[in-house]
Amino acid sequence: MERVYSQSGDRIESRLPVIVHRYGPFTRANHWLTAACLILLLISGLGFFHPWLYFLTDLFGGGQTARVVHPWIGVVLFVSFLGLFFRMVRLNLPRREDAVWIENVREVVAGKEEDLPELGKYNAGQKFVFWAMTVLIIVLIVTGFMMWQRYFDGLVTIQVRRIATMVHAIAAVLIILTWILHVYAAIWTRGTLRAMTRGTVTGGWAWRHHRKWLRELARLDRKGPAE
Amino acid sequence: MTTAPEPLTAASNPPVEPLESNLLPSDVIRRSATTDLPEPTRQLTKVAKLIDVSRCIGCKACQSACIEWNDTHPAIEENVGSYTNPHDLTPEMFTLMRFTEWENPETNNLEWLIRKDGCMHCEDPGCLKACPAPGAIVQYSNGIVDFIHENCIGCGYCISGCPFDIPRISKVTNVAYKCTLCVDRVAVGQGPACAKACPTECITFGPKEEMQAFAEERIAELKTRGFENAGLYDPQGVGGTHVMYVLQHADKPEIYADLPADPRISPVVEAWKGVTKTVGLAAIGVMAVGAALHGFFGRPNEVTGRDREEAQRLVDEERP
Ligand code: SF4
Numbered sequence: 001m002e003r004v005y006s007q008s009g010d011r012i013e014s015r016l017p018v019i020v021h022r023y024g025p026f027t028r029a030n031h032w033l034t035a036a037c038l039i040l041l042l043i044s045g046l047g048f049f050h051p052w053l054y055f056l057t058d059l060f061g062g063g064q065t066a067r068v069v070h071p072w073i074g075v076v077l078f079v080s081f082l083g084l085f086f087r088m089v090r091l092n093l094p095r096r097e098d099a100v101w102i103e104n105v106r107e108v109v110a111g112k113e114e115d116l117p118e119l120g121k122y123n124a125g126q127k128f129v130f131w132a133m134t135v136l137i138i139v140l141i142v143t144g145f146m147m148w149q150r151y152f153d154g155l156v157t158i159q160v161r162r163i164a165t166m167v168h169a170i171a172a173v174l175i176i177l178t179w180i181l182h183v184y185a186a187i188w189t190r191g192t193l194r195a196m197t198r199g200t201v202t203g204g205w206a207w208r209h210h211r212k213w214l215r216e217l218a219r220l221d222r223k224g225p226a227e
Numbered sequence: 228m229t230t231a232p233e234p235l236t237a238a239s240n241p242p243v244e245p246l247e248s249n250l251l252p253s254d255v256i257r258r259s260a261t262t263d264l265p266e267p268t269r270q271l272t273k274v275a276k277l278i279d280v281s282r283c284i285g286c287k288a289c290q291s292a293c294i295e296w297n298d299t300h301p302a303i304e305e306n307v308g309s310y311t312n313p314h315d316l317t318p319e320m321f322t323l324m325r326f327t328e329w330e331n332p333e334t335n336n337l338e339w340l341i342r343k344d345g346c347m348h349c350e351d352p353g354c355l356k357a358c359p360a361p362g363a364i365v366q367y368s369n370g371i372v373d374f375i376h377e378n379c380i381g382c383g384y385c386i387s388g389c390p391f392d393i394p395r396i397s398k399v400t401n402v403a404y405k406c407t408l409c410v411d412r413v414a415v416g417q418g419p420a421c422a423k424a425c426p427t428e429c430i431t432f433g434p435k436e437e438m439q440a441f442a443e444e445r446i447a448e449l450k451t452r453g454f455e456n457a458g459l460y461d462p463q464g465v466g467g468t469h470v471m472y473v474l475q476h477a478d479k480p481e482i483y484a485d486l487p488a489d490p491r492i493s494p495v496v497e498a499w500k501g502v503t504k505t506v507g508l509a510a511i512g513v514m515a516v517g518a519a520l521h522g523f524f525g526r527p528n529e530v531t532g533r534d535r536e537e538a539q540r541l542v543d544e545e546r547p
Binding site for chain 1: 260261262359360361378380381382383384386387392396398401493495496498499503504506507508510511514515518521522525526527528529530531532534535537538539541542543544545
């Protein structure tokens with residue numbers, strides 16, 4: 001049977017109680033590497049962003065070191081994010097039910113998901129985070145290279161570099177906002193974090209938030225070879 | 228030790244006895260990435276270097292004096308097709324004679340324009356505005372803009388900030404360099420090394436007002452010699468500069484190796500350093516506080532017993 005709403009590797013791990021496997025060890029490691037890079041970039045970048053936050057560069061051993069490591073961490077993040085991107089892009093493509101979800105986002109925030117359409121592995125909010133991160137990371141890496149004085153000082157004219165610097169700053173603010181949204185949603189929706197730590201979620205969580213995904217996995221569980 | 232006088236000229240020989248610096252830390256009126264700078268207690272005489280382009284003979288004595296005083300070691304380079312050498316300002320070359328062969332369309336004469344390029348010491352310095360490192364760029368109340376290398380982080384933002392393309396970052400020391408207006412000489416009562424070395428009085432140094440008055444005399448003389456567009460280059464877009472040019476053709480500064488006609492801090496830099504920072508920080512703050520409040524006071528989205536039962540039923544149904 002073809003998978004429509006799930007990723008290869010997603011499966012019902014146990015049936016009593018229902019435990020569902022959501023992310024394998026490789027995806028989780030990939031996610032946490034990206035997260036670590038993002039946080040380091042955020043700290044060093046904020047240090048350059050505003051004089052009030054310059055003290056943050058001390059965490060890296062001073063402004064010079066923060067300036068040296070920031071772009072390299074950015075390169076690592078970019079490569080790491082590529083891994084997540086290619087793994088997750090298929091299930092993050094928009095679908096018709098996303099529009100309904102967005103229209104009823106108030107209900108979601110109020111915790112009343114019951115009347116909304118059943119969803120696959122990701123809801124529209126998660127897809128938004130995915131695509132926002134994708135676009136912003138591309139913008140940040142491209143403008144980042146234009147600003148990378150040490151190795152790319154002649155890459156663009158000074159006027160282009162000014163624009164790149166401003167775009168980089170704006171994109172950085174937007175990615176921080178997206179990041180807060182991402183972290184907050186993962187905490188607010190109880191039972192989500194363990195998908196990225198232990199790799200599994202409870203059946204109740206899957207039924208509540210990603211029913212189509214659960215349905216498909218249950219069906220696969222029946223068709224597939226017994227363990 | 229007595230304090231050195233503020234220098235009035237570069238022409239006279241300096242005093243030889245040891246003197247205390249006349250520049251105090253409290254004379255700093257602007258400091259990069261610093262918001263709480265104390266009010267200065269006194270105002271130094273504003274100084275300026277005047278470069279009368281019409282008098283320059285292109286001997287490069289100023290360049291040599293600059294190298295000698297600042298103890299820099301510019302690399303020996305290839306000829307780039309003119310007398311300009313090195314090919315550009317570098318971290319080791321703070322001032323550069325730029326040679327332009329210009330054909331005057333009115334007279335059909337070939338004019339050899341030689342402009343001594345280097346930091347203009349803007350009254351409103353874009354480099355300082357762009358700099359993210361506290362204290363890496365300072366401005367004294369006499370108008371001198373100076374890079375403090377131990378605070379510099381080598382990010383290159385000053386390059387984006389400068390309307391004149393002046394700062395250069397060394398690949399060896401990873402800090403930015405430019406003309407200091409010989410702040411270390413001025414502090415002990417001497418004029419800049421280039422002005423001291425200039426054999427034609429093309430470069431003069433002193434209080435800015437005197438330099439402006441002197442420039443007027445020079446311009447008047449140039450006008451009697453037929454340069455009716457002679458004028459002073461002291462661009463107001465950056466609040467005026469503490470390095471000024473007398474130009475034979477002040478109506479077309481661009482012919483002097485692309486001297487900008489109306490330099491100002493780029494609006495992009497202003498927006499980046501202004502509204503982007505404020506709005507950005509505010510947005511991040513609001514979002515973080517909002518999330519925290521919703522987290523503390525809002526109800527979390529929890530899985531219910533019904534969800535659990537339904538899940539169980541679904542899985543059991545699908546696989547009896
Ligand atoms: S010319 Fe450039 S480096 Fe010099 S003070 Fe002005 S902005 Fe700064």
